[in-house]
Structure formats: C-alpha cells, structure tokens
Amino acid sequence: MNTRIKMRVPVRSSLEGIEEYKPGKLVKGAIKLSSNENPLGPSxxxxxxxxxxxxxxxxxxxxxxxxxxxxxxxxxxxxxxxxxxxxxxxxxxxxxxxxxxxxxxxxxxxxxxxxxxxxxxxxxxxxxxxxxxxxxxxxxxxxxxxxxxxxxxxxxxxxxxxxxxxxxxxxxxxxxxxxxxxxxxxxxxxxxxxxxxxxxxxxxxxxxxxxxxxxxxxxxxxxxxxxxxxxxxxxxxxxxxxxxxxxxxxxxxxxxxxxxxxxxxxxxxxDEEHLRRSVELVRQERQFLIENLQRFFRVYPSEANFVLVNVSPAKSYAVYEELIKRGIIVRDCSSFRGAGDSLIRITVGTREQNELVVDALEGKGTG
Ligand SMILES: Cc1ncc(COP(=O)(O)O)c(C=O)c1O
CATH class of the missing domain: 3.40.640.10 (Type I PLP-dependent aspartate aminotransferase-like (Major domain))
Incomplete structure (x- = not known):
C-alpha cells in the first residue's frame, strides 16, 4: 500500500536540466531595480x-x-x-x-x-x-x-x-x-x-x-x-x-x-503623454546612471531601461549581496548563460533611487 503511494508518474524527459525561471527578488521596503519595470507605474x-x-x-x-x-x-x-x-x-x-x-x-x-x-x-x-x-x-x-x-x-x-x-x-x-x-x-x-x-x-x-x-x-x-x-x-x-x-x-x-x-x-x-513621460525619464536617468557609474566601473551603452555594469575585479554576486544590505535589489547576471560572474544589471529608476545606487556603489570599483 505504502509503496504505491510513494510512486511518481514519470514526467517528460525534455524537462531534465531545465532551470525554473527566477524572477527579480522582492524584499519588502527595498528599492527594486531588478526587473526592468516602469518607475512611474501605469498611467x-x-x-x-x-x-x-x-x-x-x-x-x-x-x-x-x-x-x-x-x-x-x-x-x-x-x-x-x-x-x-x-x-x-x-x-x-x-x-x-x-x-x-x-x-x-x-x-x-x-x-x-x-x-x-x-x-x-x-x-x-x-x-x-x-x-x-x-x-x-x-x-x-x-x-x-x-x-x-x-x-x-x-x-x-x-x-x-x-x-x-x-x-x-x-x-x-x-x-x-x-x-x-x-x-x-x-x-x-x-x-x-x-x-x-x-x-x-x-x-x-x-x-x-x-x-x-x-x-x-x-x-x-x-x-x-x-x-x-x-x-x-x-x-x-x-x-x-x-x-x-x-x-x-x-x-x-x-x-x-x-x-x-x-x-x-x-x-x-x-495616454500618449504618460508614455512620453516614462520614456523621457528613463532616457535622462539612464544617462545619469551611466555617467556616474562609469567613474568606478565599465558601463555598457544601453538602449533599454537598464544598464549593464562590469564590477570586476569584484564578483557580481558579492556586489549584489552588498547592495541588498543597503536596501537596493539589482540583477546579478551570473545566472544568464554566457554572462560570466562580474556583470550586474540595474533598472533605471527615479533620480532619488539612482542617486542611492550611485552612492552605494561609490568606491567599490577600480575605475
Ligand atoms: C527581452 C525580454 N522579453 C520579454 C520579457 C517578458 O515580457 P512580458 O512581461 O511581456 O512577458 C522580458 C522581461 O524581462 C525581457 O527582458
């Protein structure tokens, strides 16, 4: 009887080796810059x-x-x-x-x-x-x-x-x-x-x-x-x-x-006006983040609402953990196939959020 209960129906073999999707982490009260969402919210x-x-x-x-x-x-x-x-x-x-x-x-x-x-x-x-x-x-x-x-x-x-x-x-x-x-x-x-x-x-x-x-x-x-x-x-x-x-x-x-x-x-x-405002904010703040972060790190050009930062010689997970302690969640890119272990992705936020990111990262790089 017991052995029957313990039996499991085999699942498709194509599921072997597939990682479940891990969404950007959510921590109550923290600034979430890990999932490329709109800092202004919906219209x-x-x-x-x-x-x-x-x-x-x-x-x-x-x-x-x-x-x-x-x-x-x-x-x-x-x-x-x-x-x-x-x-x-x-x-x-x-x-x-x-x-x-x-x-x-x-x-x-x-x-x-x-x-x-x-x-x-x-x-x-x-x-x-x-x-x-x-x-x-x-x-x-x-x-x-x-x-x-x-x-x-x-x-x-x-x-x-x-x-x-x-x-x-x-x-x-x-x-x-x-x-x-x-x-x-x-x-x-x-x-x-x-x-x-x-x-x-x-x-x-x-x-x-x-x-x-x-x-x-x-x-x-x-x-x-x-x-x-x-x-x-x-x-x-x-x-x-x-x-x-x-x-x-x-x-x-x-x-x-x-x-x-x-x-x-x-x-x-x-609501074209809300879209225009959202896009303008991102473009302006993306520039702010890039200009400030490239004082310490290699920052790649971006046409999206996030910037990619190379934190080497530090490891991305270490910088990620450090930022979490400061109440900021970014994306540690080591989970991306082929990305290596020194890239973090930061969603462009409001000026206030971006200033906090820059403050938290100041002095962490070699640049
Ligand atoms: C390249 C890319 N495509 C698609 C998606 C998912 O979009 P959606 O929220 O419409 O499912 C994402 C989300 O981060 C993305 O980065």
Missing amino acids: PEVIREIVKSLEEGELNLSVYPWERNEEELRDEILSYIGLGTRMKKENIAIGAGVDGVLDTLVKIFIETGNEAIIPVPTFSLYESLVKIAGGKPRYVKREQHFSIPVAGLISACNERMKMIFISSPNNPTGNCISEDEVREIIESVPEVMVVIDEAYVEFADSSLVNLVPEYENVLVLRTFSKAFGLAGLRVGYAVIPEWLEKHYKKVSMPFSVNSIALTAAIAALR
Missing part, C-alpha cells in the same frame, strides 16, 4: 478606466473576455505601430505578456529534434521554452560589445533549425542589432523564423517592426510590461506575417489575455 488613466468600466458594468468579471475588446486592442496597436495600410488586424497576435506569446510561438514551430539559435547572453525564457518543446538550443556567443556574429549564426543553421531569437535591445546587455544585419539573417535563411524581441523598444532609437510587411519569416514581439508600466497585468503582442495568424489562433490558449488587462492596455495606448 493614472488606466486605473481610472478600469474602475469606471467595472462600476458601470462595461467590464463584467463573471463573463469571459469579449472578442470586441480584443479587436479594439488590436486596432489600437495597429495605429500605435504606425505602419499604415501595410498592416492589418491579422498581423497582430496578442498574448499574456511576451512570455505568453513566446510560449505559443515555440509550440507552433518546435518539435522534438528541431533546433533554435539563441545568441547569449540573453533572456533565459527562449532557452527554457525550446527545451520544454523537445528542441535543442544552439547558443551563439555574442562578440565584443555584445554584437551578434552574423556570419557564424547563419552558418550554424541546418535543416533542423526552426527559430532564431534576437532580443533588440537585448536583455541584459542593452544593445540593438542593426537593420542591415537582421536583413542579412532573414534573407539568408528564409526557412527559419526570425523572432525579434522588442520588449524594450520604446527606450531605443529605432525599431525593426517595418521588416514584418517585407518578409514571411520575421516577427516582432512587444510588451505592455515595460514602457507602459503594466507588468502585473501580463499583456504582450506580436506583429506577425499574415499567414501565421491561423496557426497562432489554433495554438494559443483561448482568452489568454484577461478582460482587465485588455481594458488597461487600450487605455494605456491612448
């Missing part, structure tokens, strides 16, 4: 719209999310990305954050034995999803200044290769890939889906979304978690070639974006 219009819609019954929590709201969000996204008549609603796929969209995309393209290219260091979810699906990640090490070795990446493609994941700006390094380089990749491997993750694009100087109407093997991911300050609601989208829509609809969970999140994302897109 006040978003809060007002949610409360009003709930009170007036427009938002009814006892019914499933309305298709009408999803359609409205896709329309708003279309006008936000600004590609005019070159894009239609069929080109917009929404999901529970970029995470949710990625989950659907990997299910569409990867089966056992397939491969996917991941230039490292980068966002760890690509690797986990590919492995869970039974695929094999092919890691391509980024070169000096974290640029992608384009020729090497292309020559790593074989008949099993299905996807290439490019975060631009890249997490955690903050740099972008150029349009020419992406075009070269897309055109060299038309049978491989090139996924450009633009989670941080609002803070960058340019976007690659204009490539989607030109090719059948590229898509661009975007999110409401960063510049729009809605990380807690989980809304993201992909700008996809039209042929992909029917597959996306088949594979994605029904009602994957909840009705509060749909209402919030629509209201967030309509």
Whole structure:
C-alpha cells in the first residue's frame, strides 16, 4: 500500500536540466531595480478606466473576455505601430505578456529534434521554452560589445533549425542589432523564423517592426510590461506575417489575455503623454546612471531601461549581496548563460533611487 503511494508518474524527459525561471527578488521596503519595470507605474488613466468600466458594468468579471475588446486592442496597436495600410488586424497576435506569446510561438514551430539559435547572453525564457518543446538550443556567443556574429549564426543553421531569437535591445546587455544585419539573417535563411524581441523598444532609437510587411519569416514581439508600466497585468503582442495568424489562433490558449488587462492596455495606448513621460525619464536617468557609474566601473551603452555594469575585479554576486544590505535589489547576471560572474544589471529608476545606487556603489570599483 505504502509503496504505491510513494510512486511518481514519470514526467517528460525534455524537462531534465531545465532551470525554473527566477524572477527579480522582492524584499519588502527595498528599492527594486531588478526587473526592468516602469518607475512611474501605469498611467493614472488606466486605473481610472478600469474602475469606471467595472462600476458601470462595461467590464463584467463573471463573463469571459469579449472578442470586441480584443479587436479594439488590436486596432489600437495597429495605429500605435504606425505602419499604415501595410498592416492589418491579422498581423497582430496578442498574448499574456511576451512570455505568453513566446510560449505559443515555440509550440507552433518546435518539435522534438528541431533546433533554435539563441545568441547569449540573453533572456533565459527562449532557452527554457525550446527545451520544454523537445528542441535543442544552439547558443551563439555574442562578440565584443555584445554584437551578434552574423556570419557564424547563419552558418550554424541546418535543416533542423526552426527559430532564431534576437532580443533588440537585448536583455541584459542593452544593445540593438542593426537593420542591415537582421536583413542579412532573414534573407539568408528564409526557412527559419526570425523572432525579434522588442520588449524594450520604446527606450531605443529605432525599431525593426517595418521588416514584418517585407518578409514571411520575421516577427516582432512587444510588451505592455515595460514602457507602459503594466507588468502585473501580463499583456504582450506580436506583429506577425499574415499567414501565421491561423496557426497562432489554433495554438494559443483561448482568452489568454484577461478582460482587465485588455481594458488597461487600450487605455494605456491612448495616454500618449504618460508614455512620453516614462520614456523621457528613463532616457535622462539612464544617462545619469551611466555617467556616474562609469567613474568606478565599465558601463555598457544601453538602449533599454537598464544598464549593464562590469564590477570586476569584484564578483557580481558579492556586489549584489552588498547592495541588498543597503536596501537596493539589482540583477546579478551570473545566472544568464554566457554572462560570466562580474556583470550586474540595474533598472533605471527615479533620480532619488539612482542617486542611492550611485552612492552605494561609490568606491567599490577600480575605475
Ligand atoms: C527581452 C525580454 N522579453 C520579454 C520579457 C517578458 O515580457 P512580458 O512581461 O511581456 O512577458 C522580458 C522581461 O524581462 C525581457 O527582458
């Protein structure tokens, strides 16, 4: 009897060796600069719209999310990305954050034995999803200044290769890939889906979304978690070639974006002023952090809402622990494949928070 109770059903072998996702740590009362969130929070219009819609019954929590709201969000996204008549609603796929969209995309393209290219260091979810699906990640090490070795990446493609994941700006390094380089990749491997993750694009100087109407093997991911300050609601989208829509609809969970999140994302897109303020704050404060931290450390250029700092000869975990004692949480990048043990990533905060970071790090480097 006892032995039967102790038996466990074997899980899929593809789960072996997969690390669970470790989110930025949360410590009560500490300044959290570990998850690249918006220091201004969401637009006040978003809060007002949610409360009003709930009170007036427009938002009814006892019914499933309305298709009408999803359609409205896709329309708003279309006008936000600004590609005019070159894009239609069929080109917009929404999901529970970029995470949710990625989950659907990997299910569409990867089966056992397939491969996917991941230039490292980068966002760890690509690797986990590919492995869970039974695929094999092919890691391509980024070169000096974290640029992608384009020729090497292309020559790593074989008949099993299905996807290439490019975060631009890249997490955690903050740099972008150029349009020419992406075009070269897309055109060299038309049978491989090139996924450009633009989670941080609002803070960058340019976007690659204009490539989607030109090719059948590229898509661009975007999110409401960063510049729009809605990380807690989980809304993201992909700008996809039209042929992909029917597959996306088949594979994605029904009602994957909840009705509060749909209402919030629509209201967030309509408050252009809050977006402008959020982006301006990040750009200004990013410069403040870079200028001050490079007095003690090597700090890399960033087009995102975080900066990457090389704390060597100190170890990243030691600096991370030290900052926690001072009530500041940053990201120790040693958990990123290929990042080594001397990089920390700091989310750009308010001036007050950034001054505390600079004070805490003053005198810790060799610079
Ligand atoms: C490159 C990148 N993509 C996607 C995400 C997750 O985005 P979302 O909150 O929309 O799931 C993150 C979050 O940190 C990220 O860094």
